[in-house]
Amino acid sequence: MTAFRIMSLVVAVAFQLMLLVGGGQASNNTKNCKLGTEYEKEQAALKLLEPLTNTTYSVTEKVGEESYTYLFQVCGDVDGVKGGGLVQKDNNKKTVVIGRYNTTQAIAGSDWVMLTYGHGEKYDLHCSKEKRRAIIMISCDRNVAAGPLKVVLENRERAEDCFYLFEMDSSAVCPVLSSKLSAGSVLLIIGFCCLAVYLIGGFLYMRLVVGAKGVEQFPHYAFWSEIGNLTADGCDFVCRSRGNRQAPPTYTGVATEPLGEEPEERDDHLLPM
Known part of the structure; x- marks a missing residue:
């Protein structure tokens, strides 16, 4: 029996209980x-x-x-x-x-x-x-x-x-009371219910069927333990540019050796004779 089947069974039982509770006027x-x-x-x-x-x-x-x-x-x-x-x-x-x-x-x-x-x-x-x-x-x-x-x-x-x-x-x-929950609140409640079903069903499956102990009882423990690295890899893939970058221009260094002495220019020929 897979974890998915256990979660489906839990949801079905919860649905039947809701029908029984709300079925007083059936x-x-x-x-x-x-x-x-x-x-x-x-x-x-x-x-x-x-x-x-x-x-x-x-x-x-x-x-x-x-x-x-x-x-x-x-x-x-x-x-x-x-x-x-x-x-x-x-x-x-x-x-x-x-x-x-x-x-x-x-x-x-x-x-x-x-x-x-x-x-x-x-x-x-x-x-x-x-x-x-x-x-x-x-x-x-x-x-x-x-x-x-x-x-x-x-x-x-x-x-x-x-x-x-x-x-x-x-x-x-008695008149039916109008619900004061907003659409966002309803979605949050549904989300928390689904999360609870997932955790409880997965825990029961890992413990009773697989025989896991300790933190290994957590459903899909290997996946959730790597979620941080996977998130970082995804952020790196989306947010960082992978294109070729031109190398910044380089400058040649100035020679430190002294320049050789230039030959002395004679200007004697400019003098009047």
Whole structure:
């Protein structure tokens, strides 16, 4: 197994881990909810709640001597009740369907989603015996994946349009933070990651496969130990001229021996006779 194959394996494993970490929304369980209208905004709001599916959230409320337990699921059958998205159980374990997910409305704001389940069981005496309705307000909280379910109120003292109101916190509905990293920072991070993969993969290969010891465990040690000389040779090749140079003009030295005496010139013939 070569160092290249080991590095490729490390990169592949890291990529799979990234998929596993970021793949929490790979399923599409929210499709079980039936929207009254197929608006894209409602579908987008409902998709934000995908990480909250397949989990039952509960809360118990005491009213006088009575206590009621409310069970809630996002687009799923809660407590085995077919189509029941939110149900109520009293002290006698009697189950009342507050809202069904086959009649769902989803509205999203900047950092919240309001989920409404309709077509619950009818009131016995209140609200003109209309069908119950549950409203779950899910607000942004980046510190929790899904906070506890809370009962806000049961509004049944009206002739119609009564509802149960619940709230909970979740990071799933938080807006995506824009990245503050510049392109240069991203490139540096990628470069450091590639360097780390190269060093770790090469070290493991040299130690476990080749059996190297000491500094020989460093990947491509012979190459990196000569990098200084190679850089100097490249700089010398690029920066220094290799053309023929003319030799500087030379000067003959002055003789140090005394010159011979010149014959004395006679000027007697210039005198008048």
